[in-house]
Amino acid sequence: MALKTVRIQDVAQAARVSTATVSRALSTPEKLSEETRKAVFDAIRSTGYRVNHAARNLRMQRTGAVLILVPNLSNPFFSQILAGISGVFMETDYSVLIADTHGRAADDNRLGDYALTRVDGIISLDGALPAETMQEVAGQGAADRMIFACEWVQDTPLPSVRSDNVEGARLAIRHLHGLGHRNIAHITGPEDNVLTHARRQGMLEERTRLNLPARDDWIIRGDFSLESGREAAHRILTMDQRPTAVFCCSDQVAFGLISTLTAHGVRVPQDLSVVGFDDIELSEYYVPALTTIRQFRRKLGARAARLLLDRLGGGPATPVPGEVLTVEVELVIRDSTAPPPPLAP
Amino acid sequence: MALKTVRIQDVAQAARVSTATVSRALSTPEKLSEETRKAVFDAIRSTGYRVNHAARNLRMQRTGAVLILVPNLSNPFFSQILAGISGVFMETDYSVLIADTHGRAADDNRLGDYALTRVDGIISLDGALPAETMQEVAGQGAADRMIFACEWVQDTPLPSVRSDNVEGARLAIRHLHGLGHRNIAHITGPEDNVLTHARRQGMLEERTRLNLPARDDWIIRGDFSLESGREAAHRILTMDQRPTAVFCCSDQVAFGLISTLTAHGVRVPQDLSVVGFDDIELSEYYVPALTTIRQFRRKLGARAARLLLDRLGGGPATPVPGEVLTVEVELVIRDSTAPPPPLAP
DNA sequence: CTGAAAGCGCTAACAG
């Protein structure tokens, strides 16, 4: 601020009106006489006035910002959801704050602090918020200003926007079954994650419905990461009876799996078929191009943003608490799936 | 805010001191008597007080936030830089605002608006800010509160933190040359991008130094994207004389290239070697695992954050304007490069 | 339709 800051009062002076009028020109221009309005806007332009948000927010008892809680900023999966969210708020006068919870949400009561004094609302992409944090948020009356997107916390009354994870898993299994696979393994996410449960459930349901064999060691614990895909590959390589197809809880896991399998001479899809989940941009360009369940991440983010906006603005169609908005998913068939090898059992 | 908000005054009352004392307890606790300090902190705890940042910021003539300008949020390359930046600011009382410039930086004077009233400082990962925007920023005295990271704007006095792009390109070419390649192509970034120039320059320098053949059509225009890698592949497939190796300006381009080449029966690295740039997490898990130039993105982000922090705080070692901090890069050799095929010229 | 005036909650002189 090298140049002295232009206040609303300077504008008022230049326009020969009161500060109240300038303020009104900004918020409710239609309530001013044509003449006055023009004078004010001319003054605004000539003085180079910019509103001071700190002052406005203080006065209005709001912060003008929303907080996005991301489990892991360096995971490309989230960036497109962020893009969706960010796109919506860009059109509003809210600023978007982004915080990485690093898997282990704000240890101290930082979240509480933010919830109360730094932001008007929160979108959490992290479903692993500690119960006490949730309590605090709820207890502080911030509950109607927080929603979940993508992930969510079980048994919370907060609304959420999520992909149809169960259906996604079903689609994957059905696709593999349609190709002739019967021995299908699944690499899960971390045990405490809601997505893990939803996808595994869909997988199990469909497996049962189709009467496919169930072996315990075909459910392999992972954590959505590339590394866990690699580990799963090693597990599979040492199995006495290998599955002919693997449904992975994320594309990253699928990449880790395929890369390691390939390095060990197992060909995908000739020897083993792989289905991912997410359809990140890269999946189309993997070798082989990955068959996967597409999540509309941008749309999901945008929808979450709008939902929060509604609640903040006391919008008309304010959804009931606990509402769940489900975004459809779709199967994208590429080159990582094929009929099982003829000689396989 | 269901519960009435606790003000500094309420704390003062509870602790039987003045508001000034409470304020001091928060900012300079060492200047209070043991006794008073304890009383205040007890009161803070019992009342559940939280500072109101809008008020503090208004008073202190600051905003308590920094803005990160990202060319494209959905590009995984940036997310880890963000993580690095975000990690540093997490330790401070600055909030991190993230805005996607969508390649075409804030059309309206939104950036100016932000620069002046919503944030104390800016880190731009976008080197393609229109000149007029830069002018505005400079003109507003915001120049000493803005820096670049990763990308930068040519001929600007603003400091920047960047990878050693030229050296990275040299390393790539040297590696390929060491394997026996002489016919090396390069897929560039967009023409108006500073990284494009730096990397191409390094590439050309080294090619000259090593006395390698230069063909114009071996410099292929791209734009860092997967799609542009695919397009480049098609170009290469139709060349009368194909290069035996390709140095790509980004890992994404390399993926697009390899995936398309593979689909057309060209094997990497047996028929053609490929080197990327960035070393995004996935590169290690690609098929084949990608040989590439590693950028320490997290470190780069963190360093940029600290640089800005210094300038905001008027830190001791405030760097001179225009300073360039260079972060080293390194060659990571994996499986996408090999000696050229024996039969090739 | 417009103006005067009262703060929003906090910090920083300035006194004591």
Place this chain on the structure above:
DNA sequence: CTGTTAGCGCTTTCAG
């Protein structure tokens, strides 16, 4: 070491 006090720049009654 602590208290008093004057605003930071804005919006919003309440009058006119």
